Amino acid sequence: MSHRISDLSSFNAAHAAGLRKLMPGVPRIAIGMGTCGMGNGAEAVYHAFADHIHNLGLGFHLTRTGCFGFCAEEPLVNVLLPGQPLVVLRRIQASDVPALLDHLAAGRIPAELALCKIEEWDHITATIKYAAGQPEIPHWYDVPFFTGQKKIVLRNCGIISPIEIEEYIAVGGYQALYKVLIDSSPEAVIEQLKAAKLRGRGGAGYQTGLKWEMLRKAQAERKFLISNADEGDPGAYMNRNEIEGDPHSMLEGMIIAGYVTGSTEGILYVRAEYPLAVHRLQHAMDQARDYGLLGKNILGRGFNFDISLVEGAGAFVCGEETALIRSLEGRAGRPTPRPPYPAEKGLWGYPTNINNVETWYNVAPIVVKGAAWFTETGSPKSPGTKVFSLVGKVQNTGLVEMPLGTPLKTFVYDIGGGATHGKAVKAVQTGGPSGGTIPQEMFDTPVDYETLAQLGSIMGSGGMVVMDEDNCMVDVARYFVEFTHSESCGKCTPCRAGLDQALRILNRFTHGVATDGDLDTLDELSRMIRDMSLCGLGQSAPNPVLTSMRHFRREFEDHVRAHRCRAGVCEDLALSPCENSCPLHMNIPRFLQLLKEDRLEEAFLSVVLDNPLPASTGRVCQHPCDNRCRRSAIDDAVNMREVHRFIADSIYGTPRYEPLIEQVLARKLPPTGCKIAIVGAGPAGLSCAYYCALLGHDVTVYENNAEAGGMLRYALPNYRLPIEVIEHELELIRRLGVSFIFNTTVGRDISLNELDAAHDAVFLSIGTWKESWVYLAGTELRGVLHALPFLEAVNKDETTQLGRKVAVIGGGNAAIDSARTALRLGADVTIVYRRERKDMPAIREETEAAEAEGARIVFLAAPHRIVDDGSGGIQAIECVKTTLGEFDRSGRRRPVPTDEILRIACDTVILAVGETVDLDFVKASGLRLKEGGTMLEVDRHTLLTSRPNFYAGGDLITGASNVSNAMGWGKKAARTIDQALMDEFRWPRIWPEFKHSMTVPAHPSTARRHHNRELDPAKRAATFAETTFPLAPVEAMEETCRCLRCDIRADH
């Protein structure tokens, strides 16, 4: 039977047939069977449906469709029950099918499986109305992933069947072609495209109308149209899904172009790695020929145009137009210089026009709806939409079609849903290997051709890879250069030999053997490759390097100067992920292994030489090591913090302690005669003092309190860290010969000049004891307390003004400590925090413990005023409820006040909204402050301040932080001070050689992570004694057996 369409009535007949398929009178089930759906098991789902429908004798219409875009929720299944909206079901597996069919047969749609519903769909070329209903299922545009998307290119993807030409005609397909052929005014179409300012979607953004006009004007016996579907960027798959979901839209665009430009032949150049796209296109072309839409005498209008398909052999460079043409001619895919441009002399020397796949998809909508409609969307210079593949470290990955000019943060946070696993997004890479990285601070950037180019990136074909704190930007640059290096054709010198050298230099960075000179050489070389290369591949290949060096120069410098890869990606720069993330860089695998071999004493020695306060950090550390532990890919991270607490607790206060202390003292290097002053006996100062003493220096610590320990002693509540623990640890530091001068405030009792005169080096490590000022009415009232003085008073057993009903403002550790302390003093506690739970900076376990002990937490409420009781005391606190607004620079949603006021009755308010360092002593000292004036300026790598011989670390240079970070700075300062004083690197001499197994455990323990035991909450809240207990020996041992030994390298 011939389907040939030759007049309006046969066109309408096809249209009607299509509508019957799209909205049959029986339930219609369409499985999303793009490559992404099939990868997630859509094929099995399809067969399950087919079998069950057949077996049950259900008269359902089963078909397939393309990708609806939400790849993270595949396989997607569309269900249309007569008289109901179209419902998209998500994550359907073959095993779900029987139960699902039972529901559908009964006319029900299980709402828990539904992603969204569609009551009306704008196919641009037509609108299809489904019934209303299913109130419990959200509309598709209310699902955050789809909110703000405008589907012009993807208008049919995921709705119609890509293998049914009639369905395409039913939604207005080939209408534009019909119109163009009837109107027979090619110039008008070109004018329309020019007015619409449609720009090529392959990346360069040249105006399509102008290109078509050039081809139309060219005089030749043959003219070619080529569709470039050689999509090869890592992480980009827009074109593949467009073709797989809706092949006819592209064909229609090309046929229109064929008529308008007077071309004789069309060629589809498709990657051979896209077999499904090739298959769907071939099928679509057969159908189009069958229906008289392609080939001879199209639509009976006497116009001849045919399209053939060529599979590319997989070279990335063949996406470049001149190389693509060479490849079509059967030659090696190597670009040639332009001029001559393909429009003059292209394939076989004839005029040729090449457009990207996505460009063709915009043609029919513009013809049908007009240029004015098209320019309504997008930015003035770049109208319309662009499809992006949003991938990487975001929760919602998939194909996203957004108006051009949409800010990057909309993609990352609103659509992408932000980072995964609570990590921080660091950058977005656009344009694949030809593009660049854009840092998080610049996420306000609108995504269009010009703005991205200004930032050194490109829009490219639309890849968008989100990166978080676990991505090393040096490694990302290296990866892309490795890609372009291996895809370079080798014709021109800059690209061939230049990229090879660039890769060698980048490899030196990631292996930690680069020098400062390499930074400059890489920069020069990248610029030269960019400006000198023959084709787009070479010209854009340095973009990832240049943008990373521009926006993430610190990471490059860290790799060179500190041999440090903060993200923990560059393996040669870290012992293991846990060591790399530990502020103290403890050799964690070593003490785990030593304990595993039942060598507790050596394990303690390893721990205590890495960390002078192991029992303290074993209790209060934020344990960043957990976040990177590779064991968490299997079940949970190894409980490293608790193992080193176990090791420390097993030694302190036992007879084994004394001989081990002797061993530590024996590690002390011979006296050097150098005198070092340390200001502040907090964790940073103590760590620095400890290592300086071990290195043989004469160390004096100046402290304005009466005892050592800083925040450990005065701010951390006893139930978290008992005083006896600190005393044990201080004993070791004292016995190393460190002398302490208490009750002495630097700047008041002793001047910096005096310190300078009497010492060879001074390390400043003053904590954040000064309260941040809050602008809040009523802070003068009796009963308003600040967190740190409150905690300090409780630790010193002094009386406080604590009442019965306490409101704590803040969400950090100081807030939680205050709350739990107040609970122990018998108060009723409410914590007020202005953001969400996941944004709280406090340790999660602590927050949970506070809640278990009876503290109430009110989220999304900002203090507004403290209400007085008429006699100078407090009656209540009033808070403004907040909602979550836009994402701020910290990657968290900014709290926006609402009109709603929340009143919490209380008699005490504890403010825990942040602390700063008291910097009075800095005045006229020759020490420079950082911009903002709240922190000291130091060289990041040496910790040297602007004044010679003065070093600084801890809160003083970072702002309020935590114990382990402070200790990390102290340890680092000792290393750099020693190196500066002694002019040699003596650091490794502190550690003896620990010999232990270096074999990867063949059978790591399958046990789950052990948590320490706690008293139950009710008992806990009644005591200041320690309530969490160390792991039992067998538990600690099992934890060591869970370690996968990432410190062992295959070549060892």
Added chain:
Amino acid sequence: MPNRISIRIDGELVQAERGQTIFEAAQSNNKFIPGLCQFKGLSTVGACRLCVVEVQGVNRLLPSCTTPAQDGMAVITKSARLNDYRRQSLELLFAEKNHVCAVCVSNNHCELQAYAQRLGVTNVRYAYRYPKLHVDMSHPRFVIDHNRCVLCTRCVRVCNEVEGAYVWGVAGRGIGSRIACEMDRAWGNSASCTNCGKCVQVCPTGALAEKGFAAEEMVKRQDLVERLATIRGTMNPGGPR
């Protein structure tokens, strides 16, 4: 249409013929632009990138060997940036293969060496790759030493366009690109080589040489090939691409 056009090269107004490239216009006016892959009479490929120039009003650098001169064009052939880029290009070539002048048959008769001297290349900032490449001695009269090849493809083009024997091609890609004889067989086994030696004469370095010469002894007779190529070039302007 007049056949003469005027362009400015480094500020000086000079005459050129319509259809000439910037490179040719500069050469006919005795203006120096370096170029390793360009060879008079052969088609242009724009591969070595040494001949890039700045053209007023154009943001990008343009290869002068493939860009047609246009009336009124203002071209800059030397600037600090161009010199730096050209030097980097040469350094990349030196680092890429094993160019050891002292033992090279073409020492003192080598275009790569001459440009390096002229452009002031005194050291190479990149790490030498020291590849171990093949030396094909199988041909009775000639030798190809891939260690000295700069991949200018003059040999490929002269063989295709002047001799018509199509012996040479480029195999591999990226940093692994190399000149290959026919379907990658030994030169001595070539079925199509006419032993004419044109490829040897056009080679800018010692990569292609006649047997029997010691260091410094190989002097190429480019003028002969140039004459042949130019005669052929006038009969078929532009040449096959």
